Amino acid sequence: MELSTQGLPLSQRAMRANISPISWLLSKALEHPNMISLAAGFVDGGGLPSGPIARICAELLADGGRSMAALNYGTTAGSPLLRELLAEQLRKEGLSSAKPEDLIISNGGQQSLFTLTDATVDPGDIVLVEDPTYFVYLDVLRAAGARVIGVTTDEYGLVPEALEERLEELHQSGERHRLRLIYLMSYYTNPKGVNLPWERRKRIDEIVRAELERGDSFLVVEDAAYRELRLEGPDEPFLKSLDPENERIIVVGTFSKAFAPGLRLGWCMGPPWVLDRMARLKGNQDFGSSNFSQAIMAHAMQEGSSVDAAENFRSRYRSKRDALVNAMREFWPPEAQIIEPHGGLYAWASLPGIDTDPESEFFNRLFEKEVLYVPGKYCFCEETQGPRPKDSMRLSYGVASEELLREGARRMGEVIADMMP
């Protein structure tokens, strides 16, 4: 419900801020407790590391000095210990130049994305996003007043040639100087579940280098939220590993997907000039994420329980991914196009000839059968490259049990078979 805001002292940003369409979906799910929700991208509650966190809290709070530090204020950019441990881990993972001072700890990866956007984007500035993309970030960009332009993806992620084409268009239209960010996910994307191959990473970085030589400065945003949820396949290095000078790529990560979202911690690593401004803005926002959460996370990294928790999640998601994908293969007509994910939380499907939009016949028939999905529509930006496909959807295997994933896919299959031309 929209409240009338006429005559009220609201900012331009507030007037642009959407109620996220996903809220509408989630409220639908809450109203129907028997609904099989394949929509929410939450994590599997059964995989959360309650035991290790209980032990860590007990140890931490029994130690006077560490307890006092954890429960008091911290520093805006984040716990020095956590940043040291994270930098060490990132160096091992191929970001050889990672230093604690190049890192900011944020409230989930989300706050890094928000603060980065606030630090770089004025209304009318241009952001290129892989399309479809993480729809919550689309909301951030809309509220910021950005002009969001989509770059086509295929079953391997962002298409390098499509990026070149978009950049060329910006030169042609004289708008290239408004480009601020190129946003993409490098691991098991939300919503498509695809992992950007190493060759593409290199190609994209080449395009970016050449473009930076040619025109005004901009940043590449590598959202690596699902990196730790690799279920099989190649362990690609970060896109950021191609930027050892730390000058053109900012990588955003999270502790939510592979440890515990309730701690509300994420991070980013990027060039000093943007980190410096982001830290100032975070100083305005909250002068630091929960120091207690950060102390827990640092302790978990020191003792290795973060590694165990990630392995546990991977094992659970592997079974759940299999349950969902096998049921899709079993119950869906062969015309349905399914991208089988090798990591992350999502499977993407296209149903030739079926409109999957919210309030479509397909959506409503599934809603009656108590199955919920995220319509592809929510994931595409306004300026798609070519017409927006209307036949796609995102399915998540994060929350539902294997049994319900199978049952949800079975019910979907009935409606698809009935409706497919």
Place this chain on the structure above:
Amino acid sequence: MELSTQGLPLSQRAMRANISPISWLLSKALEHPNMISLAAGFVDGGGLPSGPIARICAELLADGGRSMAALNYGTTAGSPLLRELLAEQLRKEGLSSAKPEDLIISNGGQQSLFTLTDATVDPGDIVLVEDPTYFVYLDVLRAAGARVIGVTTDEYGLVPEALEERLEELHQSGERHRLRLIYLMSYYTNPKGVNLPWERRKRIDEIVRAELERGDSFLVVEDAAYRELRLEGPDEPFLKSLDPENERIIVVGTFSKAFAPGLRLGWCMGPPWVLDRMARLKGNQDFGSSNFSQAIMAHAMQEGSSVDAAENFRSRYRSKRDALVNAMREFWPPEAQIIEPHGGLYAWASLPGIDTDPESEFFNRLFEKEVLYVPGKYCFCEETQGPRPKDSMRLSYGVASEELLREGARRMGEVIADMMP
């Protein structure tokens, strides 16, 4: 150190964002480990409720369902249980209409202030602040591009007649329509340590009501951060209690000062039209504060340990306040004007004839004696009503021990006596 930002893709807000002057002070303190810092407004580490939080964590994490909920994602506006408990407490404290849906849980009170500002203030909009005021909020307003206009305070807080005068000036200059917020602290202000008397609260609300009848809409921001730290004197109702219609005042509170800043939790309660937009913007920022912190805080409120922690802090601060104020009385010349605080964390002093600005002779001589204070300058806004006093300073008794508070005041007394005309 300022990095060159020429040609870089930074937003207007990022370019306006300051490095807070207090960072400079705090880094000075860190470089000199023997420094007696009366500058930092941190809380007394010895008063932090480690024991209760350890017990709460153990109970919470041993309970499968609650543990899973606490460690997973929550809702953007905050834990329903915590908001229910807080609304109940606020109703008992005189906000008879407080409902959970009128509350947002934020990362400290700071994020409520930031988000409120982001939701209401565009560059060039006007914010009236009591002067001197909370300097971190001045940074938020500057980054937002607000025009910040000061309203004089005396030893009882914001002067109602000064507010009337400022409003009249805005009418005269034709700028009244740009007014968005009037910001004040109602309890033991930062930096002056004064508690706004009930008569003044009523008078201010009358002025606000009359002004809203006369012109465009704006909001009053009641920052009640130090409410729980009442050491003695009258227990004034919230300014917000004069707004049972919940239409013109937003009150901001925190769990940092009387429980544990490390949990990084605060809250606000205000009119639905602004809360609605703030929730959307918080959705962009981080879609919810730490769910684990919120579960701990709710548990603490249910079992009453939050009440005990607040009482413990009050008792400690009472002794520390006495130690500081008694030493000021003992060692300082009688010409020094001291506002003796009845709550909060700060004492404000004016030293007739002595310039207390950063890098002044007084500042430097005290720095050599290893005593640090917050120069009054940092707390005044650009547009003061009348000339800015240059002889004031803020002293905090939050962190230093009673012994060091006394020693700091003694060394100050030496320099004051030596320099006072």
